[in-house]
Amino acid sequence: MRGGLWQLGQSITRRLAHGDKKAVARRCFASEAELKKTVFHDFHVAHGGKMVPFAGWSMPIQYKDSIMDSTINCRENGSLFDVSHMCGLSLKGKDAAPFLEKLVIADVAGLAPGTGTLTVFTNEKGGAIDDSVITKVTDDHIYLVVNAGCRDKDLAHIEEHMKAFKAKGGDVSWHIHDERSLLALQGPLAAPVLQHLTKEDLSKLYFGEFRVLDINGSECFLTRTGYTGEDGFEISVPSEHGVDLAKAILEKSEGKVRLTGLGARDSLRLEAGLCLYGNDMEQHITPIEAGLTWAIGKRRRAEGGFLGADVILKQLEEGPKIRRVGFFSSGPPPRSHSEIQDEGGNNIGEITSGGFSPCLQKNIAMGYVKSGLHKAATKVKIIIRGKPNEGVVTKMPFVPTKYYKPS
């Protein structure tokens, strides 16, 4: 899904693999000096936020609460995240939906106004360029948010295809919402707290739905969605009102909703079984392999029409060769790139994300294994620092999701 700790994941991997540690630290320092700051930066630091480089931004990985406590508190009460490093944009024009359908696997035309869905931008080989949540505001306006680490390539990709599309007479234009900032309010208290700050009845806004409305005195784009598995919202707020809104949310929750950093966010999305682009999804992984077949609209399965459709539709028909699955394991927590073996010691895949689950108090991981070895309860070995550890394939999510849906 969206957001994620791409750079942290990579930096941890590099830390373990890199020989010249001094050089790594120096590069880290240099990049820190050039990092972009969200409008919340000073607010984070004032609240004890520990800032680290992430996708070219200075972002809070943690506040005073431990990552363990923050993760658990999100599921028990709520969390407020700054996700302004992610890129929001609007596509407008009579042909906005047909244009976007060339680039993503979703049935954009079939979305009702005010609703959205997870989708994947594909390349010519059917691999994932990025994942994104897209929302149809009106028939000629689509709002979407892409991952921070993919912003430059996504925008270049969209621009290239938009030029070609317009040259053939297509009616589409775009606006990048750099004047806005993005907050994610997640957890069981998200809706009650946010309701205090807006007159509109949020009980009538369901998972995946979108509204433009006044929140705490400013016009916000509100999507009921998230990257934690919890009920909650992503709020696009005019940047000049961002800090006021963050303060208001924290005040209304009387300290129960806590500022939460990217470290806990990564634990939460992993517990929810959600992909992190750069770890669990990459240019060479198709949506089918990633377990996102459900995100390909029914009409799109019949018609194709998106980049890499031939590869993807063939995989739909024949089945993919590898599949993303979840694991429980004993011993050290698995991390990205740990080898997966069958019980006979043969390589069958690789871990793409893993760690210790604060909610379950046990190791969880996801990764890719050869098709045929992907069934729940299949026993595996996960190789960590050269030693095999017992693992077992499991369905995801690890922690049940609590999306707000009509009953």
Next chain:
Amino acid sequence: MDAQHDHSISVEREREREREREREMACRQLWASRAASYLRISVFHRGFSNVVKDLKYADSHEWVKVDENSATVGITDHAQDHLGDVVYVELPEVGAAVTQGGSFGAVESVKATSDINSPVSGKVVEVNEALNSSPALINSSPYKDGWIIKVEISDNGELNNLMDSDQYSKFCEEEDSKH
């Protein structure tokens, strides 16, 4: 005879000071590279860390308590504070050889993995099995119940390469201010 004796003592002292300077230089370089490594997983600092006076400290944030040839080793309060909640400790086997500055195990937190380096050389004679079921002892009691290994020391002279509690406190302050 007396004059000659005094002279040889003087020469010996000079050589000892030279060796100490060399060790200090080497240690400083070692500290720099390990501090750089450690900085990468530093996520949060409480603001102060506890140190214990009678221990010796390594630049990679382990402590050692020495009683003749026997040493008890763990990671410091500063280290556990930076790591966050410890969820797993990889322990060596009894009988394993350890060398000063060399890795003998690993400690895992929710988000990161860190090597544990031995502050002394020798042989592992005991490991803290309680850490298998209660790795959080390292967080709650880094200098006592959270000890990691006991080592039969092979070279007591190596202790001169380590910091005392005051030096270590200063080292941590400098490290945190740089980060």
